[in-house]
Amino acid sequence: MPNEFLFFMQFFLTGLSMGSVYALVALGFVLIYKSTSILNLAQGEIMMVGAYVCLSMTLDFGLNFMAAFAVTMVFSVLLGLAVERLALRPLIGEPIISVIMVTLGLTYILRGVVIMVWGNDIRQFNIFPQEPIDLWGIKLTYLYVWSMGISLVLLTFFAVFFKYARTGIFMRAVADHQTAAQSMGISVKRVFAISWCIAAVVSSIGGILVGNIAGVGVDLSHIGLKVLPAVIFGGLDSILGAIIGGLAVGVLEFLSAGYLDPYIPAINEVFPFIILVLVLMIRPYGLFGIEEIERV
Amino acid sequence: MPAGLFHESYRSDERIFQTWFVRSWLIVFLLGCAVAPWLVSKYMLSILIEAGIAIIACHGLNLLTGFTGQISLGHAAFMGVGAYACSILNGQAGVPFVPALLGAGAVTALVGMVFGIPSLRLRGLYLAMATIAAQFIIEFTIRRWDRLTGGVEGMYVEPGKLGPFYFNDHIHLYYLTFILALAVTMATKNIVRARSGRALVAIRDRYLAAEVIGVNLFKYRLLSFAVSSFFAGLAGALLAQYLEVITHESFTILQSIDYLAMCIIGGLGHILGGIFGVAFWFILERILEVLTTMLNSAFPNQVTWFVSLREIVFGLVIILFLIFEPDGLAARWRTIRAYWKLWPFSY
Numbered sequence A: 001m002p003n004e005f006l007f008f009m010q011f012f013l014t015g016l017s018m019g020s021v022y023a024l025v026a027l028g029f030v031l032i033y034k035s036t037s038i039l040n041l042a043q044g045e046i047m048m049v050g051a052y053v054c055l056s057m058t059l060d061f062g063l064n065f066m067a068a069f070a071v072t073m074v075f076s077v078l079l080g081l082a083v084e085r086l087a088l089r090p091l092i093g094e095p096i097i098s099v100i101m102v103t104l105g106l107t108y109i110l111r112g113v114v115i116m117v118w119g120n121d122i123r124q125f126n127i128f129p130q131e132p133i134d135l136w137g138i139k140l141t142y143l144y145v146w147s148m149g150i151s152l153v154l155l156t157f158f159a160v161f162f163k164y165a166r167t168g169i170f171m172r173a174v175a176d177h178q179t180a181a182q183s184m185g186i187s188v189k190r191v192f193a194i195s196w197c198i199a200a201v202v203s204s205i206g207g208i209l210v211g212n213i214a215g216v217g218v219d220l221s222h223i224g225l226k227v228l229p230a231v232i233f234g235g236l237d238s239i240l241g242a243i244i245g246g247l248a249v250g251v252l253e254f255l256s257a258g259y260l261d262p263y264i265p266a267i268n269e270v271f272p273f274i275i276l277v278l279v280l281m282i283r284p285y286g287l288f289g290i291e292e293i294e295r296v
Numbered sequence B: 001m002p003a004g005l006f007h008e009s010y011r012s013d014e015r016i017f018q019t020w021f022v023r024s025w026l027i028v029f030l031l032g033c034a035v036a037p038w039l040v041s042k043y044m045l046s047i048l049i050e051a052g053i054a055i056i057a058c059h060g061l062n063l064l065t066g067f068t069g070q071i072s073l074g075h076a077a078f079m080g081v082g083a084y085a086c087s088i089l090n091g092q093a094g095v096p097f098v099p100a101l102l103g104a105g106a107v108t109a110l111v112g113m114v115f116g117i118p119s120l121r122l123r124g125l126y127l128a129m130a131t132i133a134a135q136f137i138i139e140f141t142i143r144r145w146d147r148l149t150g151g152v153e154g155m156y157v158e159p160g161k162l163g164p165f166y167f168n169d170h171i172h173l174y175y176l177t178f179i180l181a182l183a184v185t186m187a188t189k190n191i192v193r194a195r196s197g198r199a200l201v202a203i204r205d206r207y208l209a210a211e212v213i214g215v216n217l218f219k220y221r222l223l224s225f226a227v228s229s230f231f232a233g234l235a236g237a238l239l240a241q242y243l244e245v246i247t248h249e250s251f252t253i254l255q256s257i258d259y260l261a262m263c264i265i266g267g268l269g270h271i272l273g274g275i276f277g278v279a280f281w282f283i284l285e286r287i288l289e290v291l292t293t294m295l296n297s298a299f300p301n302q303v304t305w306f307v308s309l310r311e312i313v314f315g316l317v318i319i320l321f322l323i324f325e326p327d328g329l330a331a332r333w334r335t336i337r338a339y340w341k342l343w344p345f346s347y
Helices: A003-036 A043-059 A065-091 A096-118 A142-164 A166-176 A178-183 A188-214 A218-234 A239-259 A271-282 B020-039 B042-067 B075-092 B097-120 B124-144 B170-193 B195-205 B207-212 B217-243 B253-266 B271-298 B305-324 B328-342
Strands: A133-135 A138-140
Touching: A003 A043, A003 A138, A003 A142, A003 A166, A003 A188, A003 A218, A003 A239, A043 A065, A043 A096, A043 A188, A043 A218, A065 A096, A065 A188, A065 B305, A096 A218, A096 B124, A096 B253, A096 B305, A138 A142, A142 A166, A142 A188, A142 A239, A166 A178, A166 A188, A178 A188, A188 A218, A218 A239, A218 A271, A218 B124, A239 A271, A271 B097, A271 B124, B020 B042, B020 B170, B042 B075, B042 B170, B042 B195, B042 B217, B042 B253, B042 B271, B075 B097, B075 B124, B075 B217, B075 B253, B097 B124, B097 B217, B124 B253, B170 B195, B170 B217, B170 B271, B195 B207, B195 B217, B207 B217, B253 B271, B253 B305, B253 B328, B271 B305, B271 B328
Parallel strands: none
Antiparallel strands: A133 A138
């Protein structure tokens, strides 16, 4: 295989696996936005908390990874429920800025709790073997392969869930029109709670995966903001868009690292945001988002 | 309205401070601010300077978010632009301090307008995203444009001077901050109560209706971005003088969120909001500091108490304010005043 192509594929596949994690977190964003019209800027912090819980279960309490994972999932369901019930429900009907700001207030609290309980150091998971897999000359670590695998399984699961499961259909109905859904006998409050639970769970899984790749620290929460370009790219209210956006942003991030780095070092840190601005200028409602047409 | 206050002309009706009572307390307050540096400790003086800078920044943000309804999560980055612009103009290009200060404001206003351009097509959440993008792009530029900004190592700020005043002296810097904060407060108040302010509020409340009655949306949105960023630039330039060495870490998204939180606690869309919010924030921070010193002496091995306690308390304060007093302290202040005036016959 030619070298050029190998180089491209290396970055492309790494980006794709990172992108699948982004897609997972973006799914959490979109779920909450679609059903409750809330942009949850605390998503990154929920990821971080999930990663920390899982980490401390494996390292401090000596559980095996699967058990720790299960504990984390239960914990994130509870966290999602608590957040929805205590912070967001009193604000139904308030202006956007209040709702955004509440989620930002939540970031303060979660960050404070994490620092209080776990301190400031970056810690490492050691679950997956370190040596890379050789895929026809393209080197990928197990971590990336696993991340991609887990994310793809979950994304497929949710795609099926929204298409065929009763609860999934309820959620789509609420997202479509709250009053209409309510008059059909769907409990909107329950749907809100379920959306938050699912969002917290997928973000925690995303957090654990990213934590495996980059180490678990307070900086992990920045991934939550990095996912924003992915969400905008696909449109805030499109689940398919979130998945495609996540993959695209991951790929673009790593390709920019591969090709543009010699010219502007570390450009990959902001490249997704540059794309974000461009997308906003050209298609403000994202690639798959619903364009709101307003008439006087 | 207090009893016995009758306006006989439009002039008197339009006055900002209507009664002698308010005016005399205002004079007392300003005199208090003017003599403050001679009364307080060095540490308190530096806190007062920080608060003054925050007030300038908050007025800018309030104009954009509170009056025009454009959520901005990139205010600290704009302050960063001002800080670096002023320091570079004054220190490296040799421009005198005052033109450099104004130049920094102008440069920041330009940058703000560039990121404000998408605002014509964007609303609410999407605009918040554009400002987050601005935050990250500006932060990245500061961090990586080594030759101009010193990169991650930061930049030494040449102390500004104006005639006999050297602003590395905190007393002189305090007076500069005080005068600028006063000027910015008056400017904001006058922008808000004039035609332009009414246009901004109309855009915030219902932009389609505003457009129909002839408000030029693009012009006023861009204007509010420009003025807001101009104030942010001034605040940033002052902050650079205060910090003496600036790095990108003083202008991260966390600071942007802090400023937004101050505005919300104080009350978005009220001039007093910026001032109340900053006062509340700084007083709470000092109280927490005292508290954590006590905690630290009681439990000396918990070094991270202050950071985590600060985060948790501020997070709670933000959420509680939004749930129980969404209009902020300024609205509460108004209720208290009305209650006081009508007491004991409040019906």
